[in-house]
């Protein structure tokens with residue numbers, strides 16, 4: 001069985017002191033088995049988050065973005081080996097804000113996922129369709145295209161997570177229904193099975209992201225096709241993120 005993952009993407013929020021305060025107040029109480037908890041702080045707050053991290057192997061930190069090269073003259077960037085050396089375990093690749101605000105292509109996202117894997121980080125590949133693509137009935141085609149770009153450079157040995165994040169649901173208060181999200185997750189898992197075989201595909205955790213909050217998390221996480229959630233806005237508050245973590249099925 002796939003262990004649930006509750007991931008928080010802090011984006012460009014939470015300075016070092018806020019990161020410390022967050023972990024000081026983050027106290028989920030689980031009745032059953034605990035999910036894996038991932039936080040993606042801003043790079044400048046990574047060390048503060050790490051110093052304040054609860055002493056629990058299930059709580060880990062990732063980076064929101066990496067450059068595909070391991071080092072070089074790329075002012076303002078950070079590399080996967082640097083992130084790994086600093087203690088990160090995961091890296092987002094292809095988040096919709098990177099794709100749509102910073103013009104990153106499917107190939108860029110795939111190159112970052114590959115670079116993360118090469119450095120020993122688990123890439124969390126984000127895929128998702130825009131509202132126009134959804135209205136045009138192209139959601140499945142778009143997410144498969146984004147996944148295929150990554151599958152072209154990743155091998156089945158790589159530990160990878162996928163996050164299905166419809167662009168129209170990110171930061172909008174609109175959430176995909178559990179059945180819509182499950183449908184998309186099914187498409188992605190079938191494509192993974194075609195590429196890597198059913199047994200390997202069955203082990204890949206596929207998260208849903210897009211306006212997840214403490215009120216809708218349990219409903220989404222109850223679906224057997226939804227292995228976890230990637231949370232933006234509602235991950236900034238320790239109580240709200242703890243309630244989402246508590247909603248994960250054992």
Ligand code: PEP
Nearest residue numbers: 170171209210211232233
């Ligand atoms: C995200 O940024 O990955 C995200 C899902 O944001 P939000 O939860 O705020 O929609």
